[in-house]
Amino acid sequence: MEDLILYTNPMSRGRIARWMLEEVGVPYRREVLTFGGTVKSPDYRRTNPMGKVPTLIHGRKIVTECAAVCAYLADAFPQAGLAPPPAERADYYRWLFFAAGPLEAAVTNRALGVKVPEDRRQMVGYGSYENVMDTLEAALSGKTYIATERFTAADVYVGSHLMWGLQFGSIDKRPAFEAYVEHLHSRPAHLRAAELDDADMQELQAS
Structure with missing residues (x-):
């Protein structure tokens, strides 16, 4: 090896x-x-x-x-x-890179006090912080894992962002977020x- x-x-x-x-x-x-x-x-x-x-x-x-x-x-x-079969990776890739792009950018800009004017939102990949949070909340509502019925690398990445953000207040505390990370926290x-x-x-x- x-x-x-x-x-x-x-x-x-x-x-x-x-x-x-x-x-x-x-x-x-x-x-x-x-x-x-x-x-x-x-x-x-x-x-x-x-x-x-x-x-x-x-x-x-x-x-x-x-x-x-x-x-x-x-x-x-x-x-x-930790990855679905190649033919089943659409949601896996989608949410892995959603967290790497829109989620991280929106959270970072908000922490820095950067406010994108409403008429300029089309210029940034995430649009608005609220839109990102609403999109992620909808994706996680009623689900244990973000991409499939089982744990994948996407959960490591998305879960890490949410754990950090909830701990330090850079991500809103929403029931779907808290339920998701509570399950991940207990992984050995x-x-x-x-x-x-x-x-x-x-x-x-x-x-």
């Missing part, structure tokens, strides 16, 4: 990638980078020129961007059952990943 290495920081989107790795259930090594320090080092930027985390190394392959990491791992390790892989990341955070704070 080719080596798997995750470059991450426990206060970053790297938590999404680690959860996904724990769901996959294969051995990997993690390298914790520091903001303003090793994440901007010339050595690391030869791997990820953006100087950001996470970055996944799989043998000679380099994967950045959390949605891509989730999709890549689901395909690279099909035995984990999520609990393991959170414990590992929290331990890394304590180590960083103590150093």
Whole structure:
């Protein structure tokens, strides 16, 4: 098996990638980078020129961007059952990249106080924050998982956005969102990943 290495920081989107790795259930090594320090080092930027985390190394392959990491791992390790069969991936791709595009952009702009004028909404991919929330709420209402009848990599990615947003107030608390993340919180892989990341955070704070 080719080596798997995750470059991450426990206060970053790297938590999404680690959860996904724990769901996959294969051995990997993690390298914790520091903001303003090793994440901007010339050595690391030869791997990820953006100087950001996470970055996944799989043998000679380099994967950045959390949605891509989730999709890549689901395909690279099909035995984990984290992607639907190719002919059944329409909703899987739809919601995985809805979260990577409209959801993240809308939440980030709102957190930054960016208000898109109503007559300019056609210029942004998400239209309005309210429209994004209403669309996601409708997709999750009465469902356990976002894309299929079983858990997939799309749930890792969408669920991570909702968990973070509900915790820090950047996403509205709606019953459909809270019911969805409550179920995901109890997944053994999520609990393991959170414990590992929290331990890394304590180590960083103590150093």
